[in-house]
Amino acid sequence: MIDGKALGALVRATLRTRIAQSGRKVRLDAVLVGNDRSAAIYAQNQAKNCAEAGIEYHLHTLPAASGYDEIAGRILLMNTEDSIRAIMLHVPLPAGIDAERVQSLIAPEKDVEGVNPANIGNVVYGRRSLVPCTALAALEMIESTGITLRGARCVVVGASNIVGKPIAVLLMRSEATVISANKFTANISSLTREADVVIAAAGVAALVKPDWIRPGAVVIDVGINRVTGADGKGVTVGDVDPAVAEVAGWMSPVPGGVGPMTVAMLLRNVAEAALR
Ligand code: NAD
Numbered sequence: 001m002i003d004g005k006a007l008g009a010l011v012r013a014t015l016r017t018r019i020a021q022s023g024r025k026v027r028l029d030a031v032l033v034g035n036d037r038s039a040a041i042y043a044q045n046q047a048k049n050c051a052e053a054g055i056e057y058h059l060h061t062l063p064a065a066s067g068y069d070e071i072a073g074r075i076l077l078m079n080t081e082d083s084i085r086a087i088m089l090h091v092p093l094p095a096g097i098d099a100e101r102v103q104s105l106i107a108p109e110k111d112v113e114g115v116n117p118a119n120i121g122n123v124v125y126g127r128r129s130l131v132p133c134t135a136l137a138a139l140e141m142i143e144s145t146g147i148t149l150r151g152a153r154c155v156v157v158g159a160s161n162i163v164g165k166p167i168a169v170l171l172m173r174s175e176a177t178v179i180s181a182n183k184f185t186a187n188i189s190s191l192t193r194e195a196d197v198v199i200a201a202a203g204v205a206a207l208v209k210p211d212w213i214r215p216g217a218v219v220i221d222v223g224i225n226r227v228t229g230a231d232g233k234g235v236t237v238g239d240v241d242p243a244v245a246e247v248a249g250w251m252s253p254v255p256g257g258v259g260p261m262t263v264a265m266l267l268r269n270v271a272e273a274a275l276r
Pocket of ligand 1: 134157158159160161162163164181182183184185188201202203204207222223224225258259262
């Protein structure tokens with residue numbers, strides 16, 4: 001198992017030392033609009049994670065009734081503040097406000113989630129600084145297994161702008177041979193069975209089955225799906241059937257895999273933005 005919690009804790013400890021040694025103050029400024037419960041819980045956890053890494057956390061809350069102009073105005077103001085070096089926007093935004101449009105206003109050098117199209121472009125051009133955090137987490141977890149990516153056959157199941165596509169590009173940059181699959185790809189299991197690395201990022205519970213995987217392959221599960229468990233209660237599962245663990249050489253669990261590592265990668269991006 002690739003333990004995302006342990007890897008994440010290691011990243012936070014390393015950051016803490018790096019930030020302390022820099023002698024500089026590192027802070028993350030997050031914008032939360034409205035009263036979405038899951039976003040508020042996420043923000044609370046983020047404050048805790050920041051503290052553990054020695055990062056100050058400033059939460060800017062805007063009322064649920066805020067319109068595009070108010071949210072955009074706040075972001076633009078934060079872009080001009082010298083003391084603010086790292087900005088993120090909690091989603092979802094209130095209904096009717098296009099999150100991508102707001103995200104594209106975040107100054108690229110302060111965009112620690114890597115959601116401004118300029119940063120996605122930087123990923124393609126090979127500048128690694130502010131890469132979307134989930135993609136970075138997946139890559140770090142693959143690298144933690146010690147596999148040589150150059151020449152490795154990788155299949156990324158799922159091709160969204162913020163997860164699947166950046167993962168595929170990061171793998172291409174490591175000179176892997178990459179197949180990007182999506183819901184229209186025919187017979188995906190025939191592709192994954194040939195792969196050294198399979199990344200599941202489709203948002204479909206238990207999509208990847210044991211007979212999709214070559215024995216010994218690295219399997220990274222990005223999926224986060226809420227399903228009803230046998231006891232009738234809600235449970236979080238990934239895109240990979242847990243039975244894949246019997247076949248894979250390495251596998252990241254859900255929960256406790258890509259999720260906590262993504263949080264750690266955000267903090268690393270915060271340090272990058274602040275200390276560069
Ligand atoms: P999305 O819905 O934007 O994109 C899904 C992609 O998967 C699309 O390219 C679609 O064509 C493809 N797809 C859908 N069904 C498929 C199928 N049956 N076979 C092959 N491909 C299929 O989703 P997203 O935002 O990329 O998120 C994907 C998953 O990752 C979700 O479960 C999401 O909750 C999770 N996620 C996790 C993290 C994390 O930190 N762990 C972060 C972001 C997203």
